[in-house]
Amino acid sequence: MSSKEVSLLLISLKQYFYKLKAYSNLVHSLIIVQLFALLFSLGGVGGSMGGNGELSVSVKSYSSNIVIVFSLFWIMFIAVQLSTKSCKKMELPFVTNRLSGNLSNVGFLLTTCVFGGITSSLIGVLLRIIAYFTVDSSQIVFNGFLLAYGDLLQP
Amino acid sequence: MSVIQARDITKSYGKIKAIDHLSFEIEENKITGLIGRNGAGKTTLLKMIAGYIKPSSGELKVYTRNPFNSLDVSANTIFVDDNMTFPNSLTLKDILTEMAHFYANWHSSLAGGLFDYFGFNPKQPHSNLSKGTKSTFNSMLGIVSRCPLTIFDEPTTGMDSAVRKDFYKALLKDYIEYPRTIILSSHLLSELEEILEDILLINHGTKSLHLPVTELREFAVGIRGNAQAVLGFVEDKEIIYQEEFAKGSLYIVVRTELLEQRLEQVRQSSLEVLPVSTDDLCVYLTAKTKGGIDDVFKRG
Numbered sequence: 446m447s448s449k450e451v452s453l454l455l456i457s458l459k460q461y462f463y464k465l466k467a468y469s470n471l472v473h474s475l476i477i478v479q480l481f482a483l484l485f486s487l488g489g490v491g492g493s494m495g496g497n498g499e500l501s502v503s504v505k506s507y508s509s510n511i512v513i514v515f516s517l518f519w520i521m522f523i524a525v526q527l528s529t530k531s532c533k534k535m536e537l538p539f540v541t542n543r544l545s546g547n548l549s550n551v552g553f554l555l556t557t558c559v560f561g562g563i564t565s566s567l568i569g570v571l572l573r574i575i576a577y578f579t580v581d582s583s584q585i586v587f588n589g590f591l592l593a594y595g596d597l598l599q600p
Numbered sequence: 601m602s603v604i605q606a607r608d609i610t611k612s613y614g615k616i617k618a619i620d621h622l623s624f625e626i627e628e629n630k631i632t633g634l635i636g637r638n639g640a641g642k643t644t645l646l647k648m649i650a651g652y653i654k655p656s657s658g659e660l661k662v663y664t665r666n667p668f669n670s671l672d673v674s675a676n677t678i679f680v681d682d683n684m685t686f687p688n689s690l691t692l693k694d695i696l697t698e699m700a701h702f703y704a705n706w707h708s709s710l711a712g713g714l715f716d717y718f719g720f721n722p723k724q725p726h727s728n729l730s731k732g733t734k735s736t737f738n739s740m741l742g743i744v745s746r747c748p749l750t751i752f753d754e755p756t757t758g759m760d761s762a763v764r765k766d767f768y769k770a771l772l773k774d775y776i777e778y779p780r781t782i783i784l785s786s787h788l789l790s791e792l793e794e795i796l797e798d799i800l801l802i803n804h805g806t807k808s809l810h811l812p813v814t815e816l817r818e819f820a821v822g823i824r825g826n827a828q829a830v831l832g833f834v835e836d837k838e839i840i841y842q843e844e845f846a847k848g849s850l851y852i853v854v855r856t857e858l859l860e861q862r863l864e865q866v867r868q869s870s871l872e873v874l875p876v877s878t879d880d881l882c883v884y885l886t887a888k889t890k891g892g893i894d895d896v897f898k899r900g
Contacts, residue, residue: 451675459701466698467687534685537652538741540675540702 449526453548456540460549465556467535468523475519479568482515486572487579504586507576509569516561523557601628603749603781603808604649609658611644611805612862618644620805626781626798633796634785637886641805642785643681646753649783650679662749662828678703680742681753682735686726693722693735705746705778714740714770718763739767743774752784756791768795790879799878803886816878821859824851825871833866841884843894847860853884 490511492505526532527550536546604626611619618641626632636642640812647653651667651674656761660667686695696715715722718736729737737764739755756764769831772795786792789799799816801808811819820840823830827850834854841853853876859866867873876884889895 451671453671456671456675456702459853463698463701466694467689470689530684534683535687537679538686539699540671542651542669542674544669544673545671 451540453545457545457548457552460536460539460541460545461552463539464549464553469554471523471526471557472560474522475564478515478519479512479564482512483509483568483572483575485511487575498527508574509565509572512565512568512572513562516565520554520557520561523552527553603628603663605659605661607659609648609655609660611641611653612656613646616844617805619648619655622802622805622807623658624800624807624810626783626800628781629779630797631775631782631784631795632798632800633789633792634783634800635787635789635882636785636802638787639815640886641800642690642802643753645802646679646681646783646785646803648650648752649749650677650751652679658772661817674712675702675704675753676747678742678745678747678832679751680738680755682731682757684726684738684741688725688727691723691725692720692729695726695741699741699745703745703747705742707774707778710774711740711744714744717766732760732763735759736763736767739771745773746774746778746780748780750780750782752782754787755784756786756788762801764791768792771795788879789882790877793878799882801882801885808885813878816881817875818856819861820853820881820884821856822851822853822874822876823866823871824874825849825869829869829871833862833869833871840881841887853881874880 484505486509489505490508490510492503494501494503496502533546577585577590602625604624605676607623608621609619609623610617610621622641622645634642634646637851644653648655649662649667651662651670654668662670662673663676665673667677690698692715696708696711700708700711718733718740720733722739726737728732735755735758739752739759742750742752742755756767759767768791771782784792785797793813796813798810800810800813809816809819823833824845827844827848830850830852834852837854837858839852839854843851845851856863863873
């Protein structure tokens with residue numbers, strides 16, 4: 446029985462999948478953060494009023510940009526978490542070195558970015574739906590309301 | 601082939617030297633006991649071997665490689681102590697499946713068997729386990745991972761005596777089936793003695809002894825009897841331990857090889873020659889004073 450050589454990439458990949466499972470509960474915090482952001486967005490992000498005495502126009506705009514900002518904060522929070530001592534300690538029982546740990550962290554952060562991005566886009570859709578049913582739908586300016594598939598990535 | 605080679609390693613934390621110019625070699629497929637008092641540097645040494653921390657100076661090789669930050673050494677080593685941390689989102693069963701992905705020699709059926717035998721709840725998270733069950737679970741991981749170098753740092757902390765016996769038995773059985781290098785650190789030498797082959801005794805970061813257990817049993821003898829007669833025999837010899845248990849009566853421990861031919865004389869005289877248990881011997885060898893705690897009370 447002799448010692449075995451292992452490949453860095455393979456171990457990093459295994460660690461990445463381990464982390465996906467281990468930190469799966471972080472998704473709860475994302476849901477909470479995004480719902481909060483949604484709550485803030487529900488009131489609309491800006492409005493303008495105008496009129497000439499006979500006609501008055503009031504415009505209220507809705508945007509889910511704040512959801513993206515909140516999601517970014519969530520990702521930042523995870524990045525900080527991953528570099529804490531307690532998270533580093535969780536790697537130790539497994540096969541690891543600093544490099545593989547960092548590589549798998551990079552992978553995990555990229556995944557959270559993609560996941561956060563997609564869910565933020567979907568929150569944009571949710572906001573539209575809520576707006577559609579809460580605001581008198583005849584008054585909605587539909588420009589930018591209906592999404593083409595490609596627009597899903599830019600709410 | 602020696603698995604671990606340490607040459608003159610030192611580890612200092614600030615001004616305190618946890619390990620002080622320690623050199624030793626550990627052979628392949630042997631069970632070595634690392635024995636020492638509290639704060640002797642056992643954990644520091646084991647962590648260096650496992651590659652968690654780096655020696656301040658000196659050369660440490662595990663499988664001819666520097667263990668610190670080495671992926672190969674990590675793949676061939678498992679370090680078991682009660683500080684092993686697992687995420688709360690994983691249940692005990694999940695931990696087993698995850699570990700199995702990482703360690704090439706993982707013995708799944710044994711893991712399942714031991715898991716059921718010790719009656720773990722598969723749905724429980726690791727952090728909810730009590731101290732003893734946590735140690736049991738961690739030690740189980742150490743056994744079933746079948747790493748070529750398995751390190752247990754005080755594995756039996758908190759285990760009750762039934763579980764402790766089971767653990768030693770399980771370790772020995774699996775070792776026979778699949779020999780590997782095992783290092784066990786403990787205070788409880790009397791329990792461990794049965795399964796150990798070698799003993800590495802460290803004291804204040806330096807090596808006191810590195811001997812096979814069989815030799816350690818013969819390493820020293822105790823002589824009991826009239827104080828003057830006893831001291832007459834050992835005169836200039838180095839006394840490992842000395843205890844006055846009644847007025848004028850003395851018990852001393854000396855190295856066997858220093859007495860040799862005189863041992864017969866001792867036996868013929870009215871003095872008693874007693875074997876010294878390895879456990880006691882290790883305590884005597886690492887004691888600060890020759891008389892043990894009794895000295896403290898005498899002074900008072």
